[in-house]
Amino acid sequence: MIDKIPRPVARRLAVYYRLLKEYSKKGEETISSSEMGKRLDLKPSQIRKDLSYFGGFGKRGTGYNVIDLMKTIEKIIGIDRTWNVLIIGAGKIGRALVNYPGLLQDGFIIKGIVDNNEHKVGLMIDEKFPVEDIRNIRQIIEKRNIDIGVICVPVESAQKVANLLIYLGIKGIVNFAPRTLEVPEDVMIEDVHISLSFKSLSFKMVNREK
Amino acid sequence: MIDKIPRPVARRLAVYYRLLKEYSKKGEETISSSEMGKRLDLKPSQIRKDLSYFGGFGKRGTGYNVIDLMKTIEKIIGIDRTWNVLIIGAGKIGRALVNYPGLLQDGFIIKGIVDNNEHKVGLMIDEKFPVEDIRNIRQIIEKRNIDIGVICVPVESAQKVANLLIYLGIKGIVNFAPRTLEVPEDVMIEDVHISLSFKSLSFKMVNREK
DNA sequence: ATCCTATTGTGAAATTTGACACAAAAAGGT
DNA sequence: ACCTTTTTGTGTCAAATTTCACAATAGGAT
Numbered sequence: 001m002i003d004k005i006p007r008p009v010a011r012r013l014a015v016y017y018r019l020l021k022e023y024s025k026k027g028e029e030t031i032s033s034s035e036m037g038k039r040l041d042l043k044p045s046q047i048r049k050d051l052s053y054f055g056g057f058g059k060r061g062t063g064y065n066v067i068d069l070m071k072t073i074e075k076i077i078g079i080d081r082t083w084n085v086l087i088i089g090a091g092k093i094g095r096a097l098v099n100y101p102g103l104l105q106d107g108f109i110i111k112g113i114v115d116n117n118e119h120k121v122g123l124m125i126d127e128k129f130p131v132e133d134i135r136n137i138r139q140i141i142e143k144r145n146i147d148i149g150v151i152c153v154p155v156e157s158a159q160k161v162a163n164l165l166i167y168l169g170i171k172g173i174v175n176f177a178p179r180t181l182e183v184p185e186d187v188m189i190e191d192v193h194i195s196l197s198f199k200s201l202s203f204k205m206v207n208r209e210k
Numbered sequence: 211m212i213d214k215i216p217r218p219v220a221r222r223l224a225v226y227y228r229l230l231k232e233y234s235k236k237g238e239e240t241i242s243s244s245e246m247g248k249r250l251d252l253k254p255s256q257i258r259k260d261l262s263y264f265g266g267f268g269k270r271g272t273g274y275n276v277i278d279l280m281k282t283i284e285k286i287i288g289i290d291r292t293w294n295v296l297i298i299g300a301g302k303i304g305r306a307l308v309n310y311p312g313l314l315q316d317g318f319i320i321k322g323i324v325d326n327n328e329h330k331v332g333l334m335i336d337e338k339f340p341v342e343d344i345r346n347i348r349q350i351i352e353k354r355n356i357d358i359g360v361i362c363v364p365v366e367s368a369q370k371v372a373n374l375l376i377y378l379g380i381k382g383i384v385n386f387a388p389r390t391l392e393v394p395e396d397v398m399i400e401d402v403h404i405s406l407s408f409k410s411l412s413f414k415m416v417n418r419e420k
Numbered sequence: 421a422t423c424c425t426a427t428t429g430t431g432a433a434a435t436t437t438g439a440c441a442c443a444a445a446a447a448g449g450t
Numbered sequence: 451a452c453c454t455t456t457t458t459g460t461g462t463c464a465a466a467t468t469t470c471a472c473a474a475t476a477g478g479a480t
Binding site for chain 2: 005010011013014015017018019022039040041076077078079083092093095096097099100102103106108147148171172173174178179180182186188189190191192194195196197198199200201202203204205206207208
Binding site: 216217218219253255256259269270271272 | 436437438439440441444445446447448
């Protein structure tokens, strides 16, 4: 596609998408960069520039067509398809992610949740989703065509689980464990570090800068 | 304190802290910027520069004293104290955050969890933590000296809850709802957007760039 | 048909952030 | 006491990112 999309642009695209979804639900047909900017606390010029990386789909004088822009961004960020997701670790976070509303809507289908704790295996989540044995992970990944693994295990075993996923051919990982994981070049990883966000907030509060 | 700390530096500090904690547990006395860099996939020069914003606490030829550096970063990011936290919304995520291990360790003390759903009020979490009625939020915030509110409500009511928290004098918010919230200048907010991370991963996988 | 207003798309400037390179200093060996 | 090795701290340069500014153009009004 395009040569090189700046990293921050990629993340903002997802933010734009979310806003567009809201506007499309409200039945709005078009939206301008200045309106988006106001809602997202971003400069309109930045939004226009971001979008221009992928071509010009705005209309001068009018703005952007909400539905069209949504569809375009869907393609760009790859959610015009579905992704099969396996959760590893049936602790609180892992269990909270099963049936997490946003995910399914964006095409992330939770195909299973596994754990190594025999007391947890067999447990039903939301009375319909069983925790499976991690020892069957190979078959689960193969049979259900898992694309993305979500690491929700304690920090001590996070790297081990990552290695296992990589060994089994998984190319995308979302990591909820609070440490940096080492993965090969061709494996994409995204961190959701909850306690980091709290610390970041604490920093802001102590240093009073927005 | 210091004039202006680059935004990315602030976030990396929390990452350094996490690594230092690991090393201190292992009993390591010192750590060098190159060692940190290797573990965190960052250039050593960046780490040194980041730390130099706050003064030079390394020792040439030796590196940094793990404990000293930890204590220093604790002060900088403001976790050399405790923060009282109230969770709003007793859905899955909210309940998962109660007793989330990392938080207490870093000085974030969950002082309560409230909800507006009468079926949830009174429910015990982990057999010891009651869900309280959001109608009592004012008294809870005042009596328990709440510093930070965590928004775990559905996206539709997120802004409303934010407004309520702001009205009651809360200056720090962690937002788990998938939308950008508007807050006044002096209120600090940090977003944990789980589905954004999945989308960001999807983008990386489709565009194969690390 | 022309003017006016709104709003995009984008080259160029400005700003921010990251990398480099090297002098300075600490520690240990000879 | 001096040399060698290691590693920090930082001034300077490079790259990435954001903001600016304005020409281009669509649509509606007169």
